[in-house]
Amino acid sequence: MSRYVFKLPDLGEGTVSAEVVEWKVKVGDVVTEDQIIAELMTDKAAVEIPAPVSGRVLSITGQPGDMVAVGAELIAFETAGGASATAPAVVPAQAARAVPAAASTAVTLGTRVMASPATRRKAHVAGIDLATVSGSGPGGRISAQDLESMINGSSDTVIRPALSSAREGTEEIKIIGLRRVIAQRMSEAKRNIPHFAYVEEVDVTELEALRQYLNSRLAKGAPSLTYLPFLIAALTRVLVQFPQCNALHDAERNLIIRHRAVHVGIATQTPDGLKVPVLRNAEARSLPELALEMRRLAEAARNNKATREELTGSTITVTSLGKLGGIASTPVINAPEVAIIGVNKAVERPVVVNGAIAIRRIMNLSSSFDHRFVDGFDAAAMIQALKERLEHPATIFIQD
Numbered sequence: 001m002s003r004y005v006f007k008l009p010d011l012g013e014g015t016v017s018a019e020v021v022e023w024k025v026k027v028g029d030v031v032t033e034d035q036i037i038a039e040l041m042t043d044k045a046a047v048e049i050p051a052p053v054s055g056r057v058l059s060i061t062g063q064p065g066d067m068v069a070v071g072a073e074l075i076a077f078e079t080a081g082g083a084s085a086t087a088p089a090v091v092p093a094q095a096a097r098a099v100p101a102a103a104s105t106a107v108t109l110g111t112r113v114m115a116s117p118a119t120r121r122k123a124h125v126a127g128i129d130l131a132t133v134s135g136s137g138p139g140g141r142i143s144a145q146d147l148e149s150m151i152n153g154s155s156d157t158v159i160r161p162a163l164s165s166a167r168e169g170t171e172e173i174k175i176i177g178l179r180r181v182i183a184q185r186m187s188e189a190k191r192n193i194p195h196f197a198y199v200e201e202v203d204v205t206e207l208e209a210l211r212q213y214l215n216s217r218l219a220k221g222a223p224s225l226t227y228l229p230f231l232i233a234a235l236t237r238v239l240v241q242f243p244q245c246n247a248l249h250d251a252e253r254n255l256i257i258r259h260r261a262v263h264v265g266i267a268t269q270t271p272d273g274l275k276v277p278v279l280r281n282a283e284a285r286s287l288p289e290l291a292l293e294m295r296r297l298a299e300a301a302r303n304n305k306a307t308r309e310e311l312t313g314s315t316i317t318v319t320s321l322g323k324l325g326g327i328a329s330t331p332v333i334n335a336p337e338v339a340i341i342g343v344n345k346a347v348e349r350p351v352v353v354n355g356a357i358a359i360r361r362i363m364n365l366s367s368s369f370d371h372r373f374v375d376g377f378d379a380a381a382m383i384q385a386l387k388e389r390l391e392h393p394a395t396i397f398i399q400d
Contacts, residue, residue: 011040020063041177237400245378320342326344329366
């Protein structure tokens with residue numbers, strides 16, 4: 001028998017350390033080669049680490065929330081003779097894909113239950129012990145459908161407490177993984193960027209009529225057109241006049257980098273937190289292409305299939321709360337960008353049109369700009385130009 005040491009590999013993009021999100025094994029466990037042993041989080045993405053060899057776990061380094069330096073010992077195995085004493089510190093191919101970060105530490109470390117962090121969290125909320133769920137996936141892995149079947153088959157008293165029950169106690173949730181990264185980036189954005197907020201109402205009555213007409217003519221299976229594809233298409237036209245809003249701030253080089261291409265970040269709520277997949281070259285896409293790519297990216301983000309490349313490289317972000325959009329909001333800029341466009345819900349309201357009261361469909365745009373590089377006048381002018389395009393939707397399709 002020999003001792004095999006596996007050091008934390010270089011996970012790419014200048015990573016010097018990674019946070020332990022969850023250990024899939026514990027000391028004493030016997031693992032097989034390529035079995036997932038840990039989930040780690042860098043500043044860019046979460047990755048799953050497979051076992052480089054088969055053997056028994058002798059030691060592990062770090063608990064959830066701890067940082068481990070690249071090149072430091074991560075885990076040690078007892079292996080049969082012939083294995084190398086130390087694993088090369090290179091990223092395994094199986095660990096290269098982006099995965100979700102764990103949302104809590106409710107599951108005991110070292111459990112043999114195989115399930116995604118999203119499934120674990122849903123089970124925790126529903127009060128279901130995953131050890132009682134039969135998994136239909138490879139190696140008995142519990143899928144979202146397996147858990148859903150268990151929930152649907154459980155009595156209401158298992159999932160919900162009685163209304164008369166008194167609640168006591170607290171729950172401590174360690175801020176780790178994706179939630180830690182979100183908290184860090186939001187704090188840095190608000191601390192370092194002087195936000196200039198601008199809210200404007202838009203009459204989308206004509207846009208709504210066009211949207212409904214186009215949706216009635218869609219091919220079977222094609223994604224329905226929401227307001228967002230129209231907004232993004234209009235935005236790509238407007239940014240030609242306001243290139244300072246389609247830019248990134250390079251603080252290290254003290255530069256503003258204006259982009260001709262419009263790579264739109266689509267803020268997407270997922271079970272693991274907010275992710276921003278990137279719709280690239282929006283200026284070169286038709287409305288159906290925009291809608292199809294948005295659907296693909298949103299599904300990839302929610303199902304933890306989005307690659308690292310699909311989650312980076314945006315030049316301006318659009319965020320929408322959909323039906324929960326409220327009247328106005330103050331979105332936080334997705335640094336190093338300098339602008340973010342927020343979409344609030346559209347509602348019918350009585351307004352004055354040509355001296356008479358009429359019922360119109362009104363939607364507010366709530367936007368934020370980096371006031372260091374985008375003057376208030378330019379920010380307002382850009383939103384006014386966007387408003388004009390949306391209120392006269394035929395102009396969305398006219399190249400200036």
